[in-house]
Amino acid sequence: MRAIDIIDSLYKKQEASREDLLWLIENRSTDISQALFERAAAVARAHFGNKIYVRGLIEMTNYCRNDCYYCGIRRSNAAAQRYRLTEEDIMQCCEAGYGLGFRTFVLQGGEDMYYTDDMMAEIISAIRTKYPDCAITLSLGEKTRESYQRLYDAGANRYLLRHxxxxxxxYAKLHPAELSLASRIECLRSLKEIGYQVGCGSMVGSPYQTLDNIVSDLLFIKSFAPQMVGMGPFIPHHDTPFAHEKAGTAELTLFLLAIVRLMNPKVLLPATTALGTIEDNGRELGVLAGCNVVMPNLSPLSVRKKYMLYDNKISTGDEAAEARASLEKRMRAIGYEVVTERGDYQD
Ligand code: 5AD
Incomplete structure (x- = not known):
């Protein structure tokens, strides 16, 4: 059967041709998905056992200079209530998170020029000094190579920048002309050269996306060989040009996550918040399709509702401690253990 042959090839060679990937996605069925998920989860277990790594997400600013058509914190969204965390706020998030067993902090935000490189370097080195055993991940968008280097030198280890x-x-249908895929890829290359563990990734079911585009994403990820991949469904936000577009499905997202796992066996692959938002047990299903990371929110409750990239984003009301406990329970229920390890990429 062609599907089984393709899944076998993905498993044995970590690759498949464009035609085969396209065929597999187009012809997916419940049976094919199940076979794929089993293989992908087995590969994840071979590398990570039943361990699930956690990352504490700190959403430090929702100011953004960009105007991406899909994103709720785009600069043209006048309805967004903007906020910025201070260094002290951020340190408090880390302190609470550290106590809960988080050993990776992810500083995420819009492209907010208020935070100069000096300020970011100061924040990063404060975290680095106080928590020498923790990984610091940045998710702050496009910067110059010099800025990336500066933040790396200050103690950051990883960078998430979805392509x-x-x-x-x-890309041009999702972003205004001032943004380009070429410059995004240039950033990803610089980050890798500097020595960051790098994460790229894409949205599933974004407006105008074709299956061919999706296959290109899979092939791009394979060739870029990132240490992390962030892939979640597109979800419309009511105050954006894409307010009335359809959301991506959990079903296709899970199928693609499993393919990503087979093509990139050791990659750190989160079951995203967006996946948990469109489907009740989305994050559990993600793990059962090969994901090995979850990223609970450590942002102060007072700002959670303001960091709305898309509608109905989950865990806006949970305290970090509650979120961690409930996640642990959910993961244990499917046979997985949330662990405290840093969970660095292992070659
Ligand atoms: N739906 C899903 N994901 C989104 N992101 C931004 N807006 C949306 C949306 N409406 C994702 C982008 C970005 C990441 C931080 O959040 O992929 O890289």
Missing amino acids: ETATPEH
């Missing part, structure tokens, strides 16, 4: 879509024409 969003690997097809330039599709």
